Amino acid sequence: MSFFLETLVGGLLAGVMYALVAIGFVLIYKASGVFNFAQGAMVLCAALTFVTLREQGLSFLTALAIALVVMVALAIVVERIVLRPLINRPPLTLFMATLGLSFVIEGLSQFLMGASVHELDLGIVDVPIRIGPILISQLDLAAAASAGVLVLALSLLFSRTRIGISLRAIADDPQAALSIGIRLPSLWRIVWGVAGVVSIVAGLLWGARQGVQFALTLVVLKALPVLIVGGFTSIGGAIAGGFIIGASESLAEIYLSPLLGGSVSNWFAYAVALVFLLIRPSGLFGEKAVERV
Amino acid sequence: MSSVTEPTLPLSAISARRFGDLHWTPARAVLIGAIALAFLPLFAGEYWLNAVLIPFLVMSLAGIGLNLLMGYTGLASLGTGAFMAVGTYATYNFLLRVPELPLPISLVFGGLIAAGAGVVFGLPSLRIKGFYLLATTLAAQFFLEWLFNQYGWFSNYSTSNSISAPRLAFLGRDLTGPLGRYYLTLATAALLTIVAINIVRSQTGRNWMAIRDMDTAAAVIGIPVAANKLLAFAVSSFYCGIAGALWAFAYLGTVDARSFNLDRSFQVMFVIIIGGMGSIAGNFVGAAFILLLPILIDHLAGSAFGNLIEAGQLENLQKVLFGGLIIYLLIKEPAGLTALFGTLRRKLGFLPRRADALAHSSDQ
Numbered sequence: 001m002s003f004f005l006e007t008l009v010g011g012l013l014a015g016v017m018y019a020l021v022a023i024g025f026v027l028i029y030k031a032s033g034v035f036n037f038a039q040g041a042m043v044l045c046a047a048l049t050f051v052t053l054r055e056q057g058l059s060f061l062t063a064l065a066i067a068l069v070v071m072v073a074l075a076i077v078v079e080r081i082v083l084r085p086l087i088n089r090p091p092l093t094l095f096m097a098t099l100g101l102s103f104v105i106e107g108l109s110q111f112l113m114g115a116s117v118h119e120l121d122l123g124i125v126d127v128p129i130r131i132g133p134i135l136i137s138q139l140d141l142a143a144a145a146s147a148g149v150l151v152l153a154l155s156l157l158f159s160r161t162r163i164g165i166s167l168r169a170i171a172d173d174p175q176a177a178l179s180i181g182i183r184l185p186s187l188w189r190i191v192w193g194v195a196g197v198v199s200i201v202a203g204l205l206w207g208a209r210q211g212v213q214f215a216l217t218l219v220v221l222k223a224l225p226v227l228i229v230g231g232f233t234s235i236g237g238a239i240a241g242g243f244i245i246g247a248s249e250s251l252a253e254i255y256l257s258p259l260l261g262g263s264v265s266n267w268f269a270y271a272v273a274l275v276f277l278l279i280r281p282s283g284l285f286g287e288k289a290v291e292r293v
Numbered sequence: 294m295s296s297v298t299e300p301t302l303p304l305s306a307i308s309a310r311r312f313g314d315l316h317w318t319p320a321r322a323v324l325i326g327a328i329a330l331a332f333l334p335l336f337a338g339e340y341w342l343n344a345v346l347i348p349f350l351v352m353s354l355a356g357i358g359l360n361l362l363m364g365y366t367g368l369a370s371l372g373t374g375a376f377m378a379v380g381t382y383a384t385y386n387f388l389l390r391v392p393e394l395p396l397p398i399s400l401v402f403g404g405l406i407a408a409g410a411g412v413v414f415g416l417p418s419l420r421i422k423g424f425y426l427l428a429t430t431l432a433a434q435f436f437l438e439w440l441f442n443q444y445g446w447f448s449n450y451s452t453s454n455s456i457s458a459p460r461l462a463f464l465g466r467d468l469t470g471p472l473g474r475y476y477l478t479l480a481t482a483a484l485l486t487i488v489a490i491n492i493v494r495s496q497t498g499r500n501w502m503a504i505r506d507m508d509t510a511a512a513v514i515g516i517p518v519a520a521n522k523l524l525a526f527a528v529s530s531f532y533c534g535i536a537g538a539l540w541a542f543a544y545l546g547t548v549d550a551r552s553f554n555l556d557r558s559f560q561v562m563f564v565i566i567i568g569g570m571g572s573i574a575g576n577f578v579g580a581a582f583i584l585l586l587p588i589l590i591d592h593l594a595g596s597a598f599g600n601l602i603e604a605g606q607l608e609n610l611q612k613v614l615f616g617g618l619i620i621y622l623l624i625k626e627p628a629g630l631t632a633l634f635g636t637l638r639r640k641l642g643f644l645p646r647r648a649d650a651l652a653h654s655s656d657q
Contacts, residue, residue, distance in 0.1 A: 035424045085624040091423060092369055096566055097623045099559070103616025111609040221431070221555075228428050262443045270432035274417065277429065281421050 002133040007254050008247055013140035015246020016147045017209070020202040021223040022230065022238040023150065024195040029232045030171040031191040032083065033091060037098040040220030041105035042196060046071055047203030047212045048109050051118040064200070071196030074105070079189045087184075106217060115214060120207040143205045147239065150201060154194075154235055163190055171233065225273035231286020240284055245269050320487045327483035334472055342471045343544075345588070349580050350482040351539045356564035356576030357489045358532030363562075364570035365493055366525035367505030368418055372430035373533050374557035375414075375437035378550055380407035380534020381456070381541040382447045388459045389449060396463045400481070400535055407534025408527040410437070415526030419519050422508075434555055441550040448549070455549040458542035474543040481539060485532060490573050492528065501525055502571070533561075566619055569629025578630045587611055 021039060028036045049070050053063035082097055124142050128135040158164035166187055169177040178184060206216055222245075230241025252268040276283065330350075334342060359373050384403030387394055394402070414433035418426050441447050441454070448454045461469050461477065492498050500521045503511040512518045541548040560583065568579025590611055626633050 082620055082624075089623075089627075092367075093623055093627060095369075095424065095427075096562075097620050099562075100616040100619030100623070103612045104620070105616075107609040107612030107614075107616065111606060111613065115605055115609070224428055224431065228425065232424075260443070262439070264439075266439045267432060267435035270428065270435055273428055274432050277417060277421055277425055281425060 006134040006136075007250050009134055009136060010140070011247040011250030012243050013137065013144055013246070014250060015226070015242035015244070016140070016144045016239070017202075017205060017242075018219070018222050018226045018245055019230075019239045019242025020143065020147055020150070020198070020205065021219045022226040022242060023147075023154070023235055024198040024202065025223055025227055026233065026235050026238050027154075027191055027195045027198065029227075031167055032094075032170075032188055033174075034083070034094045034098060035091065035232075036195070037095060037220060038078075038102035038105055039195070039199060039223065040217035041102040041109075042071070042074070042199040043203040043206065043219060044212075044214065044216040045074065045105050045109040045203075046196065046200040047120065047207040047216060048113045048118070050200065050204060051120050051207065051212045052113045054120075055118070067200055068197065071200060072193040075192030075196050076189050078192055079185060083188055083192075084185060102217070102220075106214070110214070118207075118212040120204065120212050122204060122208045124208065139205070139209055146201055146205065150198065151235060151239060157194070158235075163187070167191065222269065225269040228273040228283060229276045231283025234283070234285035237283055237285030245272060248272050320490065323483055323486050323490065327479060330479055331476070334475060339471050342475045345584060347475055347478050347544045348540070349577075349584050350478045351536050351544055352561070352564055352580035352584065353577045354482050354485060354539065355533055355536035355561045356568060356580055357486065357573060358529045358536060359561050360565045360570065360573070360576055361489065361492070361501070361532065362525050362529035364565055364572070365498060365505060366501040366522065366529075367508075368415075368522060368525060369423070369427050370430040370529070371427055371555065371558045371562070372414060372433035372437075373561040374553040374555060375430075375434040376407050376411055376530040376533040377537025377540060377557065378437055378441055378553035379410045379530070380404055380537040381548065381553070382441055383407065383534065384538035384542070385456050385459075386447070386449075392459075396461060396477075400538055403538050404531040404534040407537070408531040411526040411530025411533075412523050415523055415530075418522050418526065431555075434558060438550045438554060453549060455547055456541070457547040461542060478539050478543045481535065485535065486573065489532070493573065497521070497524065505571075563615065563619065565629075567622060567630055569631035570627070572629065572631045575629050575631035578634070582630065583615075586614070590614070 021043060024039045024042070025036060028034055028039075046067055050063050050067040053066055054060070058066070078101065082101055083094075086094055086097055122142075124139050128137050129141075130136075156164075158168060166177065166182045167190075169180075169182055170184065170187060174184070202219070203212075203216065206219055210216075226238060226241040226245045228241070229244050230237030230239070249265050249269050249272075253263065253265045256268070257264050330346070333346065337346065355373060355377060358376075359370065362368050362370055380403045383406035384399050387399040387402050388396070391399070410433070414429060417429040421429070445451075445454060448456045451457075458469075460467070461473065463477070467473060493501070500511070500516045503514070503516055504518055504521055508518050537553060541552065545552060563583055564576060564579035566579070567582050568577070569575030590607060594607055594610075622629060626636075
């Protein structure tokens, strides 16, 4: 029983790591209707910037500050060069543009900062600690804590600030929001900037776990099922989706893999997502899309 | 699958008569192109055949497959690699276990199995669209890749689950040499291209484009939306399956499931974005582009900087260039390079506008 619990809790916490990436998606999708495939590249770019600066001997906070500036600058450039010319294009076109964008960001980051694997030490020892009957990874706990802080900060941003209220207006009805004078381009810059900040958090935690390397971009593919389960438009949904995907994935890996003879975790998340798609296409907490002809 | 076997000649003849232009029927253009390519081995060395022309034709074929689904029917898919893998492994098993079957029949059967897989993974498209559909095709990508890697039966229990082409032969001729593999690929690509051109100009193609442009409206005017979506998945996967088999047996020789991973799906998607969504000719432009650009960059960097730039950095530059080009094309010319050429030709005005009219009849 404690083994089952351990697998479950480990999976739930791993799910939080997925959710961290998924939150970045949700932010951008809510504000601009763009499914941002470049989120993984942004995670890589943030982590690579941070770790390169650290290796140059800069302090933790300075490196973090510079990484922050880089991500915000990236957001501004992306809005100006990619998003603005593509206003009013079909969502699929925007998706493909972010696909191109992910190539540019990946290529450029690796060109400037190298493609080798960097160790990233956050000062958290990735040694499991014992809580009650089960062992839990400390890094997972740190990730869960940061995710909690992040969600709290974001929900404050959305509910208490002028920017947040404008963002909700845009998400609710872009036309009406525009007509009462909300500036779409500047909001997009802000949202992409915030998504950049989220990707720093995700990049640092993922980087600490598996090293800062190209494989970081693949977390995008783990975040997609999380989004489908939780809904594309809800930050809380991203967390809940992360829990569900993380838990079911690690349980499947333990109990289903031996039956099928191999690592089912490659695709199991997508199988779960598929079931959710067929039963509840808008996800647990997503808004039901109303299609107008 | 009735549309694949639809009579091809009468249709193109009708459309040719309607346009009053007997020189530029697409089928003839394909034939002329194919004949030109058939004489190419006289000039091109083995390197060009093996490393450029064969992958070019196969990639164009895979591009046509994805274009039928994504460019014509508007159903986005990232499962191209998986459907290519299904075609490959199915063809392999037909060649291996039923050696009496002639090569083309095995290829067609392989394609049909891929079509079946396409229909199964296309079923969710009846309820969901857009990004959600991307997710289900990604499920196909990951699941099928895992399946072929996991169970040795598919690869005849070979070491590391890789498969090599059994002897390629047709009508007593050995096609294992570079020339044989080239002509096999060329003949298949030419035939399937003509079929594809006729599909998109048939009622089926019109139905697909109507669904792409607005599925509710298509349903209102009496187009069976569900059946047509599934048909698009089937035909598309049939093309991808055959392309996969050719990629494995005519180009690489030995493959495992990883040869058809997500990167392959992206590559095919880039072929159609660069060449042009909703254009058959565009697939050839796109495929040529993505295969030639890396070679060009290699040569340019080699002659300009000697060996100062290491291979890894070149690859990064290449990625930046591809990504930038895709963004540029999406902004400036969503219909791809083919449309760009069309505009150029119109501006220069030295070619008959008839060709433009034909090209545009299949545009968005």
